[in-house]
Amino acid sequence: MEPEIAVEGLSKRFGPVSAVDCLSFAVNRGEIFGLVGPDGAGKTTTMRMLAGVMSCDGGRMKVAGHDVAANAEAVKGSISYMPQRFGLYEDLTVDENIRFYADLFGVARTERRERGAMLLKAAGMTEFRDRLAGKLSGGMKQKLGLICALIHRPRVLLLDEPTTGVDPVSRREFWQVLYSLLAQGVTIIISTAYLDEAERCSRLALLHKGRLLLCDTPENLKKRMPGATVVVSSPQARDLRELLAGAEGVSTVILVGAGLHLVVDDADRRVPELKARIQSAGIAFDEITASEPAIEDLFVAYVQGR
Amino acid sequence: MSPRRLIAMSRKEFIQIVRDPRSLLIALLMPVMQMVLLGYGVSLDAKNIPVYVYDQEGSQDSQALLKRFQASPYFDVRKTVNSYRDLRYAIDSDRCKLAIVIPFDFSRKLRDTGFAPVQVIVDGTDDNTANLSKGYARAVIARFSADVQHNWLQRQGMPIAASNGNISVDTRIWFNEDLESRNFIIPGIVALVMALVGALLTSLTIAREWERGTMEQLLSTPITPSEVMLGKLIPYFMVGMADAALCLMMSVWWFGVPFRGTLASFFTTTALFLIVILGIGFMISVAIRNQLGASMIALLVTLMPTSLLSGYAFPIDQMPAAVRAITYLVYSRYYVTILKAIYLKGVGVKALGAEMTALAVYAAVIGLLATRAFRKTLD
Ligand SMILES: Nc1ncnc2c1ncn2[C@@H]1O[C@H](COP(=O)(O)OP(=O)(O)O)[C@@H](O)[C@H]1O
Numbered sequence: 165m166e167p168e169i170a171v172e173g174l175s176k177r178f179g180p181v182s183a184v185d186c187l188s189f190a191v192n193r194g195e196i197f198g199l200v201g202p203d204g205a206g207k208t209t210t211m212r213m214l215a216g217v218m219s220c221d222g223g224r225m226k227v228a229g230h231d232v233a234a235n236a237e238a239v240k241g242s243i244s245y246m247p248q249r250f251g252l253y254e255d256l257t258v259d260e261n262i263r264f265y266a267d268l269f270g271v272a273r274t275e276r277r278e279r280g281a282m283l284l285k286a287a288g289m290t291e292f293r294d295r296l297a298g299k300l301s302g303g304m305k306q307k308l309g310l311i312c313a314l315i316h317r318p319r320v321l322l323l324d325e326p327t328t329g330v331d332p333v334s335r336r337e338f339w340q341v342l343y344s345l346l347a348q349g350v351t352i353i354i355s356t357a358y359l360d361e362a363e364r365c366s367r368l369a370l371l372h373k374g375r376l377l378l379c380d381t382p383e384n385l386k387k388r389m390p391g392a393t394v395v396v397s398s399p400q401a402r403d404l405r406e407l408l409a410g411a412e413g414v415s416t417v418i419l420v421g422a423g424l425h426l427v428v429d430d431a432d433r434r435v436p437e438l439k440a441r442i443q444s445a446g447i448a449f450d451e452i453t454a455s456e457p458a459i460e461d462l463f464v465a466y467v468q469g470r
Numbered sequence: 471m472s473p474r475r476l477i478a479m480s481r482k483e484f485i486q487i488v489r490d491p492r493s494l495l496i497a498l499l500m501p502v503m504q505m506v507l508l509g510y511g512v513s514l515d516a517k518n519i520p521v522y523v524y525d526q527e528g529s530q531d532s533q534a535l536l537k538r539f540q541a542s543p544y545f546d547v548r549k550t551v552n553s554y555r556d557l558r559y560a561i562d563s564d565r566c567k568l569a570i571v572i573p574f575d576f577s578r579k580l581r582d583t584g585f586a587p588v589q590v591i592v593d594g595t596d597d598n599t600a601n602l603s604k605g606y607a608r609a610v611i612a613r614f615s616a617d618v619q620h621n622w623l624q625r626q627g628m629p630i631a632a633s634n635g636n637i638s639v640d641t642r643i644w645f646n647e648d649l650e651s652r653n654f655i656i657p658g659i660v661a662l663v664m665a666l667v668g669a670l671l672t673s674l675t676i677a678r679e680w681e682r683g684t685m686e687q688l689l690s691t692p693i694t695p696s697e698v699m700l701g702k703l704i705p706y707f708m709v710g711m712a713d714a715a716l717c718l719m720m721s722v723w724w725f726g727v728p729f730r731g732t733l734a735s736f737f738t739t740t741a742l743f744l745i746v747i748l749g750i751g752f753m754i755s756v757a758i759r760n761q762l763g764a765s766m767i768a769l770l771v772t773l774m775p776t777s778l779l780s781g782y783a784f785p786i787d788q789m790p791a792a793v794r795a796i797t798y799l800v801y802s803r804y805y806v807t808i809l810k811a812i813y814l815k816g817v818g819v820k821a822l823g824a825e826m827t828a829l830a831v832y833a834a835v836i837g838l839l840a841t842r843a844f845r846k847t848l849d
């Protein structure tokens with residue numbers, strides 16, 4: 165089966181900055197493909213080129229059967245793109261925004277009404293249809309963005325950090341809608357800053373400075389993880405980092421929320437050692453356990469390893 | 471070109487105009503303010519010019535002449551003085567703009583020869599008023615002397631018909647018989663309003679999409695560049711035409727300017743002019759991606775030439791030759807010429823062939839350039 169999205173040697177430069185550097189990957193129909201990487205990794209630039217709103221300097225892109233690099237306009241009827249910055253009209257109501265995008269994509273009136281009502285209901289926004297988009301909460305704005313993106317049944321959905329700054333409940337609802345789309349055969353590329361979200365993708369591409377570091381399923385990526393992960397939760401995480409960085413058998417130490425993730429060579433052996441060390445230094449901690457490696461650990465391990 | 475997308479774009483833009491207080495203000499209040507401010511403010515009429523009189527003779531004839539001045543709406547005879555020194559002082563201290571000196575032998579010369587000189591002194595500091603008052607004074611005196619000669623000839627027993635040696639100067643003003651400068655200026659203000667409102671509103675339209683971050687998503691849809699342009703400009707075109715109608719009504723019903731042409735020729739030329747203005751505003755908006763900068767530039771390239779070089783208030787034939795040559799490049803020049811002709815002469819579109827052609831060519835070229843200005847890309 166031909167992949168729904170195929171990217172080969174894609175590149176984009178901004179003056180001296182190589183925003184996207186010879187990027188290649190392929191996404192199959194019905195997959196949700198995650199672009200992961202820190203700010204400036206090139207996620208947005210990649211999305212823009214795939215959406216046909218920005219030219220590329222080199223490489224090939226095939227999206228939904230169209231050669232985007234050669235003819236950007238042809239693909240636009242088959243995709244929907246949600247930019248990182250909210251792109252709808254804040255001085256139009258929810259309904260007016262939906263109608264505008266439905267008209268631009270040539271959706272028939274009856275279909276617009278039915279599908280619009282269905283999507284609004286699924287997003288729990290039916291009662292807000294006459295509200296100005298600018299007066300919606302962050303989460304609702306993003307859901308409205310998704311509704312406008314889905315009003316015309318796109319084959320490919322490009323979502324650039326759609327859940328950044330969105331409350332956890334809205335995020336869950338957002339993902340529910342995404343999963344239901346996958347079942348309908350829609351292909352999704354999503355970039356995200358949340359690593360728990362990254363793990364929900366069918367496959368991930370780890371980007372750093374415009375280059376592809378790794379591309380695989382979350383499970384396989386974790387298997388590649390050298391060593392094991394130890395999680396320490398502590399109110400004094402910063403002090404702990406000082407203490408444990410460079411301890412025997414510890415390769416990386418990163419701050420994660422109210423604690424640390426350590427990458428160690430052998431969890432069974434190192435956990436008691438580390439525990440003793442922390443206690444003798446007199447730093448308060450709640451818990452220290454071996455754990456499944458998270459994508460974030462992998463990322464840091466990889467980037468630091470280079 | 472998809473009608474569906476075009477209408478969607480126009481409707482969206484229209485809603486945005488209606489919901490944006492600033493746009494509404496520009497569209498509705500600006501024309502009225504412009505008409506009132508300029509219609510009253512820039513009136514070049516010299517009415518009630520203050521006049522001092524130095525009547526050296528004080529005869530019946532001299533009083534008869536002065537009565538003519540008093541009767542004229544252009545003059546206000548304030549005072550009679552008894553020396554040149556007083557006159558000089560009055561002019562220096564701005565108490566009068568014009569002084570009339572009637573010599574001591576006025577009535578004798580008039581009786582004997584039928585000709586008598588009268589001295590008129592004009593304050594030349596205000597060039598415009600000076601010219602006007604000189605002209606008005608000459609007209610008053612000419613009419614008086616014509617009557618006097620008429621009587622004199624009759625008294626001499628000469629048949630009037632045979633008096634072919636006497637040439638009476640009869641100035642006739644065409645098209646603006648009342649010599650109301652307001653009638654000359656107000657048709658031009660319509661052009662000014664169109665330039666101001668049209669350019670200001672359209673210069674914001676694309677810049678707003680960039681500024682608010684809505685452009686990126688718009689670019690990812692199948693809409694074509696010409697649909698964006700037309701869809702966005704149609705609402706502004708309608709606003710412009712409505713404003714033109716508003717200006718027309720105000721000029722006729724409020725200011726009492728005669729309108730002798732046809733509505734069809736008025737709206738046809740206005741449509742052409744609007745296409746030029748909106749096209750320019752659109753191109754600026756495309757080039758400059760922020761609203762403030764775009765509106766400044768738009769005013770600079772539309773309002774400036776229209777107010778200075780179109781001849782709406784400052785007659786083109788009184789400009790230096792080099793400037794006059796430049797005015798041929800100024801699209802508003804043609805529109806102002808046509809407007810004045812439509813208002814005051816009532817001529818049809820046919821008599822204005824050259825100007826109409828120039829305006830139409832401008833509209834076609836700008837329209838074409840505007841279609842190509844917008845590119846669907848972020849880079
Ligand atoms: N329009 C632009 N002009 C210049 N540099 C840009 C532009 N867009 C992105 N960049 C640069 O390209 C790199 C990648 O940016 P971006 O694609 O936005 O990354 P991400 O979305 O992963 O944060 C960054 O170094 C950024 O500064």
Ligand SMILES: [Mg+2]
Binds near residue numbers: 207209248
């Ligand atoms: Mg980004």
